[in-house]
Amino acid sequence: MKEKGLQGLDHPSPFMRTLAGEAQAIPPMWFMRQAGRYLPEYRAVRAKAGSFLDLCFNPELASEVTLQPVRRYDLDAAILFSDILVIPHALGQKLSFVEGEGPRLEPAITKAGLDRLRGRNVLEELAPIFETVVKTRAELAENKALIGFAGAPWTVATYMLAGGPSKDPAALRSLYYDDPDFITGLIDIIIDASIDYLIAQVDAGADALQLFDTWAGGLTPALTETLSVIPMRRIAEGVKKARPGTPVIFFPKSVGALAVRYAQEPACDAIGIDFSQDPLWARAHLSGHTVVQGGLDPLLTVHGGAAMETAAGELLRAFDGAPYIFNLGHGFTPETPPENVAALVNYVRAGAWRKN
Amino acid sequence: MKEKGLQGLDHPSPFMRTLAGEAQAIPPMWFMRQAGRYLPEYRAVRAKAGSFLDLCFNPELASEVTLQPVRRYDLDAAILFSDILVIPHALGQKLSFVEGEGPRLEPAITKAGLDRLRGRNVLEELAPIFETVVKTRAELAENKALIGFAGAPWTVATYMLAGGPSKDPAALRSLYYDDPDFITGLIDIIIDASIDYLIAQVDAGADALQLFDTWAGGLTPALTETLSVIPMRRIAEGVKKARPGTPVIFFPKSVGALAVRYAQEPACDAIGIDFSQDPLWARAHLSGHTVVQGGLDPLLTVHGGAAMETAAGELLRAFDGAPYIFNLGHGFTPETPPENVAALVNYVRAGAWRKN
Numbered sequence: 001m002k003e004k005g006l007q008g009l010d011h012p013s014p015f016m017r018t019l020a021g022e023a024q025a026i027p028p029m030w031f032m033r034q035a036g037r038y039l040p041e042y043r044a045v046r047a048k049a050g051s052f053l054d055l056c057f058n059p060e061l062a063s064e065v066t067l068q069p070v071r072r073y074d075l076d077a078a079i080l081f082s083d084i085l086v087i088p089h090a091l092g093q094k095l096s097f098v099e100g101e102g103p104r105l106e107p108a109i110t111k112a113g114l115d116r117l118r119g120r121n122v123l124e125e126l127a128p129i130f131e132t133v134v135k136t137r138a139e140l141a142e143n144k145a146l147i148g149f150a151g152a153p154w155t156v157a158t159y160m161l162a163g164g165p166s167k168d169p170a171a172l173r174s175l176y177y178d179d180p181d182f183i184t185g186l187i188d189i190i191i192d193a194s195i196d197y198l199i200a201q202v203d204a205g206a207d208a209l210q211l212f213d214t215w216a217g218g219l220t221p222a223l224t225e226t227l228s229v230i231p232m233r234r235i236a237e238g239v240k241k242a243r244p245g246t247p248v249i250f251f252p253k254s255v256g257a258l259a260v261r262y263a264q265e266p267a268c269d270a271i272g273i274d275f276s277q278d279p280l281w282a283r284a285h286l287s288g289h290t291v292v293q294g295g296l297d298p299l300l301t302v303h304g305g306a307a308m309e310t311a312a313g314e315l316l317r318a319f320d321g322a323p324y325i326f327n328l329g330h331g332f333t334p335e336t337p338p339e340n341v342a343a344l345v346n347y348v349r350a351g352a353w354r355k356n
Numbered sequence: 357m358k359e360k361g362l363q364g365l366d367h368p369s370p371f372m373r374t375l376a377g378e379a380q381a382i383p384p385m386w387f388m389r390q391a392g393r394y395l396p397e398y399r400a401v402r403a404k405a406g407s408f409l410d411l412c413f414n415p416e417l418a419s420e421v422t423l424q425p426v427r428r429y430d431l432d433a434a435i436l437f438s439d440i441l442v443i444p445h446a447l448g449q450k451l452s453f454v455e456g457e458g459p460r461l462e463p464a465i466t467k468a469g470l471d472r473l474r475g476r477n478v479l480e481e482l483a484p485i486f487e488t489v490v491k492t493r494a495e496l497a498e499n500k501a502l503i504g505f506a507g508a509p510w511t512v513a514t515y516m517l518a519g520g521p522s523k524d525p526a527a528l529r530s531l532y533y534d535d536p537d538f539i540t541g542l543i544d545i546i547i548d549a550s551i552d553y554l555i556a557q558v559d560a561g562a563d564a565l566q567l568f569d570t571w572a573g574g575l576t577p578a579l580t581e582t583l584s585v586i587p588m589r590r591i592a593e594g595v596k597k598a599r600p601g602t603p604v605i606f607f608p609k610s611v612g613a614l615a616v617r618y619a620q621e622p623a624c625d626a627i628g629i630d631f632s633q634d635p636l637w638a639r640a641h642l643s644g645h646t647v648v649q650g651g652l653d654p655l656l657t658v659h660g661g662a663a664m665e666t667a668a669g670e671l672l673r674a675f676d677g678a679p680y681i682f683n684l685g686h687g688f689t690p691e692t693p694p695e696n697v698a699a700l701v702n703y704v705r706a707g708a709w710r711k712n
Contacts, residue, residue: 170632177659217573218610220653220667220685221634254574256612257637276526278577281613297576303533311576 008247015076015145018323019208019247019269019291027316027324028076029348030147031341032272032294033331034069035081039338041068052097053089056082059131066136070144072338073345077145077208078136080201082129084151084212087193088160090122108163111182114189122193123200130204137205148206150198152213152252153190153231160186170218176227187231195238202243210249210272211235217254224258229265236267249293253330263289275329279318287322294327296344302333304340312344313353320354364603371432371501374679375564375603375625375647383672383680384432385704386503387697388628388650389687390425391437395694397424408453409445412438415487422492426500428694429701433501433564434492436557438485440507440568443549444516446478464519467538470545478549479556486560493561504562506554508569508608509546509587516542526574532583543587551594558599566605566628567591573610580614585621592623605649609686619645631685635674649681652700654688660696668700669709676710 008020015028036042042065049055055062066081085103089095093105107113123130137146150156158169166172176183198209216228229252236248250262251272263271263286270291273282279295286292295315300308316326326348332341347353364376371384392398398421405411411418422437441459445451449461463469479486493502506512514525522528532539554565572584585608592604606618607628619627619642626647629638635651642648651671656664672682682704688697703709 171655173653174655174658177655177663218632220631222667224632254610254612256610256614256632257641258612258632258634275576276574276580276612276614278614285613297529299527299530299533302530307533311578 008245012143013076013145013207014143015325016207016247018325019249021291021323023321023323026349026351027319027326029326029345030075030077030079031069031332032079032298032328034073034075034079035065036332037334038332038336038341039068039072041065041072052083053095056086057128059128059135062129062132063135063139066132066146067139070140073341075144075345077147078140079147079210080129080133080136080149080206082132082149084149084156084214085159086126086129087122087150087156087190087197090125090197091117091120091189091193093117093160102165103159104164105159106163109160109186111179111185114182114185117186117189123196126197126200130200133201133204133206137207145207146205147208147210147249148198148201149210149212150194150235152211152216152228152250153187153194153235154219154227155213155215156190156194157183157186157227158215160190166215168218169215173219173223173227176223183227187227191231191234191238194235195242198235198239199242202239202246208247208249208269209236209239210251213250213252216252217256221258224252224255225261228252228255229261232262233265233267236265240267251294257285260285260289270325272327273329277329279315283318283322287319287324291323291325292319293325295329296327298328298330298332298336301328301336301340301344304337304343308340308344309347309353312347316348316353364601368499369432369501369563370499371681372563372603374681375605377647377679379677379679382705382707383675383682385682385701386431386433386435387425387688388435388654388684390429390431390435391421392688393690394688394692394697395424395428397428408439409451412442413484415484415491418485418488419491419495422488422502423495426496429697431500431701433503434496435503435566436485436489436492436505436562438488438505440505440512440570441515442482442485443478443506443512443546443553446481446553447473447476447545447549449473449516458521459515460520461515462519465516465542467535467541470538470541473542473545479552482553482556486556489557489560489562493563501563502561503564503566503605504554504557505566505568506550506591508567508572508584508606509543509550509591510575510583511569511571512546512550513539513542513583514571516546522571525571529575529579529583532579539583543583547587547590547594550591551598554591554595555598558595558602564603564605564625565592565595566607569606569608572608573612577614580608580611581617584608584611585617588618589621589623592621596623607650613641616641616645626681628683629685633685635671639674639678643675643678643680647679647681648675650683651685652683654684654686654692657684657692657696657700658689660693660699664696664700665703665709668703672704672709 247269249270275297603625605626631653
């Protein structure tokens with residue numbers, strides 16, 4: 001476990017104390033995509049918001065959906081309701097969401113188009129999001145944390161390069177083989193914008209930050225370092241330099257044994273594990289370096305019952321005694337019955353898993 | 357390294373001696389998808405064959421394209437030209453290839469449809485493939501090996517369930533959560549058919565076998581065991597019981613640190629690593645259990661040059677002194693210039709990588 005100067009250990013939030021390296025008897029908990037379509041109260045707000053993007057840029061409604069799951073389940077942290085693609089949007093690549101098709105970014109980025117992305121004031125465009133953070137933090141009790149976030153540069157770059165979701169994001173590495181300067185140039189632009197964006201979230205009231213590298217998997221080890229580890233490090237260090245003591249969680253999805261590389265980074269205060277990671281492997285190879293978060297297969301919460309509780313129990317026992325944040329290994333899907341989530345929360349809190 | 361009874365160590369093929377556990381000064385080499393669209397001589401045969409499936413079932417032409425890359429590059433092994441989806445085809449699910457769209461299997465399998473898959477004589481349907489094996493083996497020199505293959509059951513099942521390529525194969529695990537008997541029933545059918553199919557390939561002249569689990573990644577550790585490791589073990593053991601001493605290579609793609617689980621299997625004579633695996637990690641964690649094969653990013657061969665040779669050199673040095681088969685971490689793409697492959701073969705054979 002790396003030295004943290006112990007800031008945060010007297011924090012009223014168990015989530016923040018865990019990020020500072022203190023193991024809790026019952027791990028704090030939140031869920032990726034905890035605000036979303038699986039919740040009827042979310043669907044009600046979404047119906048009156050207009051488009052998905054309208055909702056992201058409406059501080060009153062975005063704050064409301066951010067708070068909904070914390071109220072319903074008494075979770076330990078809220079995560080800002082927003083989207084990783086607001087950064088390209090603020091950089092001038094027009095973002096739209098087509099129902100049933102996913103996001104579109106127009107036009108797709110080419111090397112010749114990089115210059116048009118430079119020198120824009122992303123904070124002006126993203127101002128409503130900081131207002132959402134202010135409003136949400138004001139509504140949260142002091143023992144609840146508010147998590148801000150951004151997409152990690154490689155993941156954001158895959159959307160910018162493909163003009164939307166890529167069929168095979170890892171295959172975009174061939175663009176790097178063809179022209180490394182183009183890809184690192186794009187990633188540098190995303191890094192700079194993300195640092196500004198995250199500092200502004202902290203200033204608005206975010207207690208901790210998470211970087212999502214959803215498409216970090218399937219790269220070679222060398223490109224994982226160049227395109228994922230180093231860019232995430234640069235963002236975390238940039239934020240911490242400006243706002244010392246801000247905890248940053250890295251979530252590099254599907255990176256297998258390379259997760260160790262992220263966990264070793266001094267700026268990585270916690271690492272999110274996806275559902276393909278073996279909990280006992282993660283405890284043995286990651287917990288020695290940093291706090292671990294997550295791991296439960298979200299599709300188990302669709303089905304619920306004994307299979308969900310068995311898998312949750314395995315995770316909880318694997319990390320018992322270590323600083324651990326209970327969470328999923330990827331976001332909830334819209335089919336998740338909210339009552340299964342309630343059962344999961346009860347299961348974690350009741351603590352009977354420790355006896356099995 | 358597991359006990360192998362040392363059969364194969366006096367074999368004239370360096371590929372077969374390596375599978376028996378003997379390290380070579382220059383590793384033997386073949387490439388996944390070495391016969392294919394990147395080769396002009398393949399495209400010439402393909403043009404006169406009719407459909408892709410017609411080519412798979414034409415012993416004369418399939419044997420010709422199987423031999424082409426061995427002739428061109430003097431490789432150490434040929435791999436039967438066929439497709440992993442001939443098994444569902446032989447089980448009665450109609451296979452077709454739509455240009456630019458990939459394979460289609462009709463109708464998609466439901467639980468009610470499982471019975472229709474049972475009790476079919478797959479060997480009769482697949483007879484032309486065994487004729488291809490006979491013809492190919494007759495043309496190969498005795499120091500060249502012929503590799504037979506099948507898709508691993510989970511990968512084959514994902515196509516059967518989706519009626520073609522699934523957008524997110526790992527997400528099909530939710531079908532297992534909903535109804536484990538349906539999925540294990542389907543996998544049992546694929547296992548039985550695959551054992552018969554592979555034994556017939558051995559009887560026709562295949563020297564070694566490879567099982568491709570292209571979609572083994574993204575499952576949970578528990579489902580990796582149930583849906584991938586155990587089915588591959590059952591096939592390898594089934595073949596070896598009938599044809600003792602047949603080497604079987606497992607290729608579970610994108611399984612990260614779980615690759616150790618496959619390498620530990622007594623029936624796993626070699627494990628193929630994909631390009632996301634760290635060569636030094638693989639040498640430390642896999643070579644102690646079994647022979648390792650592969651690892652080079654195929655997209656590096658599209659670009660060629662120093663980046664390709666650097667990555668190849670890292671792999672070759674990582675496994676120097678261990679039994680290792682040089683190969684890719686996934687198949688060639690059609691854009692690969694054949695001259696880059698020739699340069700790669702020369703680089704491996706010249707041995708200068710050892711001095712770096």
